[in-house]
Amino acid sequence: MHLDQGHTHDGPVAVSADAHRADGRRRALRIGLGGPVGSGKTATVAALCRALRDEWSLAVVTNDIYTREDAEFLLREAVLPPERITAVETGACPHTAIRDDISANLEAVEDLEDEVGPLELILVESGGDNLTATFSKGLVDAQIFVIDVAGGDDIPRKGGPGVTTADLLVVNKTDLAPYVGSDLGRMAADAKAQRGELPVVFQSLRAEGGDGVEAVADWVRARLAAWAA
Numbered sequence: 001m002h003l004d005q006g007h008t009h010d011g012p013v014a015v016s017a018d019a020h021r022a023d024g025r026r027r028a029l030r031i032g033l034g035g036p037v038g039s040g041k042t043a044t045v046a047a048l049c050r051a052l053r054d055e056w057s058l059a060v061v062t063n064d065i066y067t068r069e070d071a072e073f074l075l076r077e078a079v080l081p082p083e084r085i086t087a088v089e090t091g092a093c094p095h096t097a098i099r100d101d102i103s104a105n106l107e108a109v110e111d112l113e114d115e116v117g118p119l120e121l122i123l124v125e126s127g128g129d130n131l132t133a134t135f136s137k138g139l140v141d142a143q144i145f146v147i148d149v150a151g152g153d154d155i156p157r158k159g160g161p162g163v164t165t166a167d168l169l170v171v172n173k174t175d176l177a178p179y180v181g182s183d184l185g186r187m188a189a190d191a192k193a194q195r196g197e198l199p200v201v202f203q204s205l206r207a208e209g210g211d212g213v214e215a216v217a218d219w220v221r222a223r224l225a226a227w228a229a
Contacts, residue, residue, distance in 0.1 A: 021113065028059075028119040029227040030109060031220060032098060032135035034162055035146035037128030040172040042070045043205055044146055045125050047213035048220060049079035056224055058121040059084040059112045061105060063097055065127055083116050094127030095134070102139040109139075121224055131160025142223055144216070148173040153182035156190035164194045168201065168219055175204040 021027045033041050045060060052058055060080065062070035064087065071087035074080070088104045090097035097104055105124060113119050124140055126133060135143045145166035147155050150173055156163055163169060169191060177184050184202060191200045201215045 025118060028057075028109075028113060028117075028122045029142075029224055030122045030124060030140040031223065032124045032126065032140035032143045033146060034094075034098065034126040034129060034133040034135065034143060034166070035170075036130060036148075036151060039128070039146045039148040039151065040205065041125050041128070041146050042073055044144075044170065044172065044203075044213060044216065045070075045123055046074055046077050046079045047205055048123065048217055049074070051213055051217040052121065052220065053080060055221070056120045057118065058123065059116060059119050060086070061108045061112070061122060061124045062087045063090055063094055063105070063125060063127040064088075065090050065092070065094065070125060070127075081116075084112070086112060090127060094129040095132070098124070098126045098133070098135045098139060100136075102136050105139055120228065121220070129162075131155070131158060131162045134161045134165065141227070142167040144168045144170060146170045146172050149177045149182035149184070149187070150180045153177075153184075153187045154190075156187050156194055159194050163191070166198070168199050168216065169195060170216060171200065171202045173204060173206075174202050175206055 019027060033045060035041050049058065049060065060074060064070055066089060068087035068089065071085050074085050075082055086108050088097060088108050109122055112122060143166045145162040149171065171187055174184060199219065203213065203216065205212055
């Protein structure tokens with residue numbers, strides 16, 4: 001289900017100064033996925049892997065504070081070969097490892113490219129965090145922020161850097177809206193007010209006959225096509 005998705009921003013993606021590795025090869029496009037605990041980040045990563053794995057060479061880095069639970073979930077689901085999934089145990093608030101001290105994540109990204117490359121896409125999933133969570137531009141090239149309707153339909157109105165500045169906002173679990181009293185139309189209007197022309201996707205990965213992850217996958221495909229060009 002998609003409401004007021006805005007523009008998909010399919011134009012050229014800016015190439016950062018470090019778009020090439022030390023050996024001169026083009027590095028993978030890095031896309032970060034952040035959002036509150038339980039919003040569906042890992043399920044979205046899994047669905048993206050299934051949608052894109054036959055088209056692009058990709059890998060995943062997950063972040064948890066004290067465990068490797070998200071990586072283990074992806075391994076159980078067999079969304080990618082095991083060598084393409086790695087985990088970072090942050091040992092601190094999740095935003096520290098994706099915004100403040102990104103060294104562990106950068107090392108994980110570089111190790112993946114060395115060991116299973118060449119890669120075209122690396123998804124970096126943050127541990128569950130609050131609405132202020134953002135990725136360092138030194139770590140990722142674009143950011144997806146995932147919220148869910150069960151967290152309250154006032155979340156888009158509350159804003160915060162994750163909601164207002166992410167390159168793509170995903171409102172997940174729309175199938176639960178009738179059961180938790182969330183107004184999807186209100187959420188769409190509030191998201192539009194907070195984000196302007198930045199795109200928003202309303203998503204359900206479980207509703208029968210729903211569009212699932214395809215809108216998000218199409219957004220990633222557009223980024224990849226521009227990066228590869």
